[in-house]
Amino acid sequence: MDSSDRWFGDRTPGVEEHEPTASYLTYTVGLGLAIAGTIVSFVVAQTNLLWAPGIAVGLIVLAFAQIGVHLVFFLHLGSGPDSTNNILALAFGVLIVFLIIIGSVWIIANLNTNMMDMPG
């Protein structure tokens, strides 16, 4: 192996080369989908397109869709072997996040319902 080849440019010798997994197109598609999701969220929240009591649910579904777009197109979580560990860690993180948020809301709502009327 020619040493001149290995030292050419600003590449560090001995470090593995890899092909970038993403492309300009990946990011552009992701941006388009994310902007579309954002606009739909803002429109749904301020108009009567959705049945009024369903707006909150619709907004939450749209938020999950946008988070999915971010994860796939910006953070490149995919089905490849390099992503397996990241997805397992993410699954655990999502579990904890849901326990904290849903658990807190549930418990406090229950306490509020069972609260005795305070004088004054």
Place this chain on the structure above:
Amino acid sequence: MAIAAIDRAPTQTPIELAPGRGGGGPASKRIVVAYGFWIFILGDIVMFAALFAAYAVLRGNTAGGPTGTELFNLRNVFIETMCLLVSSYTCGLGALSAELRRPARFLIFAALTFVLGSAFLFIEATEFARMVAIGAGPSRSAFLSAFFTLVGMHGLHVTSGLIALVYLVAQVIAKGLQAAVLRRLLCWSLFWHALDIVWVGVFTLVYLMGAP
């Protein structure tokens, strides 16, 4: 394992022999570093989950003070959202340019990311100052305490991200696009994208579900 390998196309590495899966040796340092940083980001998101939970519980407790409907300006929130979203896009393009060893293009995208992130922070700081000026500061009610903690914590993260970006650009200029600098850039772009994910939660739960 050999039998499993026969079923696949010869050009494709069998999954058991991929690096980091036992049979193919350790994963590359780049993968391991990004995984470690991913764990940190998930920890950070769990912290945000606690603040989201506090806000969700306290959002109705306005103590007779102003409510979200009176305070939030959705037009500004939309502009903020677009700033952060496009800065996430330019951040990704910058990281990609760095991996393709295009320093000039990286610097342009980094500058765009910095400008858009600063615009986001400027709008947010202006909104906070306006709210405090009309007597809707964090000490007014439990709702506003939770609001300023959650949104302010996100703003602090964006601020620290911008400081780290300046530091990284200085490293790229001083050291060039070495492997170690590329790994730091990768981690930084993960951080910046994660902030955008948290912001999706903020504008949905706080602004869109709180304003109308």
